[in-house]
Amino acid sequence: MTAPQMPPEPPPAMPGDAGTSPFDHPCPIRDVLNRIGDQWSLLILQALTQGTLRFNALHRELGDISRQMLSRTLKKLEADGFVQRTLYPEVPPRVEYTLTALGHSFLPPLQALVEWADAHHLEICQSRRRMATPA
Amino acid sequence: MTAPQMPPEPPPAMPGDAGTSPFDHPCPIRDVLNRIGDQWSLLILQALTQGTLRFNALHRELGDISRQMLSRTLKKLEADGFVQRTLYPEVPPRVEYTLTALGHSFLPPLQALVEWADAHHLEICQSRRRMATPA
DNA sequence: CAGAATCCTGTGGGATACTG
C-alpha cells in the first residue's frame, strides 16, 4: 500500500454518502485515525473491554478525565458505532455503556497496539534520553 | 488488563529515568498514544514502510502536510527512535529518513490498525449517518 | 447519577518568509 494521499479537491461522493455530514473523510485510514486519535477514545474502548460500565464507573476507571470529555467522547464513539448506550429510566438515572460488535472487532488491533506499547516503552524512553544529551 | 490509570502524584522514577526530561509518562500506553496519536506520526511511519525517503519525497507522499509539521513530527519520531535521519553533506543537502528496528517492529500493529480501518470504514460511516437522522 | 452549558486556556497545526 502506498501512503494515504489526500485529494485536495472536495470528493464528489462518500462511501455511503447522503450529503448529511459536511463530509465523511475520503481516506479510511485518516478518518479512523482522526476519530480514535484523540486523547481518550482508545483508553475508553480499552476500559470497556472489561464489559459493561456505567458513566461514573468509566469516569473512575480512567482516573483523570473531565466528565465533559468523557461525555463527548462517548457520544462520538456511539455515533461511530463502537459503543452502545443504554438508558434505564429509573429515579436516579442509570446509563450503561458497552461495546458493540464493531467495537469488539476493534479490540484485536487495539490489543496489538497496547502490547507493543508495553513491550517497547522502555526502549522509547531510552532513545528519548539518548537524543536529549545536553552536552 | 485493567484500564491504564493515571496516578495523580508525580512519579518518583521513570523506566529508565535520568531526571532529564520533565517526566517520561508513567503509563506506557498513554505515553505511546500521546506520541503517535497526533495527526501525522502514523501516516509518516506508514509512508516510510516503502523504504527510505527524502524530506521532500515524504512531503509529496503525504500530500497535505506543512513542511513545518513534517519537520517537527520527524524530529519527535527520531527522538523516540522510530526513524533514523541521515544527512549527506552535499551541495544541495540531502537528508534521508528510514525506519529503525524499533520502527519496523511497530509496523505489524500499525498494519493491523490500517487493515481494520479499511475493512470497517464503510460500517462506521453508515452508523454515523444513522445516528444523525435529522427527523 | 448522568449529563448539558458556559467559560477559558494550551497547543496542534497551517501559512508565509527567511536561511545555509
Added chain:
DNA sequence: CAGTATCCCACAGGATTCTG
C-alpha cells in the same frame, strides 16, 4: 534541498456550574 522562525487561529480539553 531541507529545513527554521514567526505569526496566527481553531479547537481539544479542563473547571465549574446547572438540571432532570
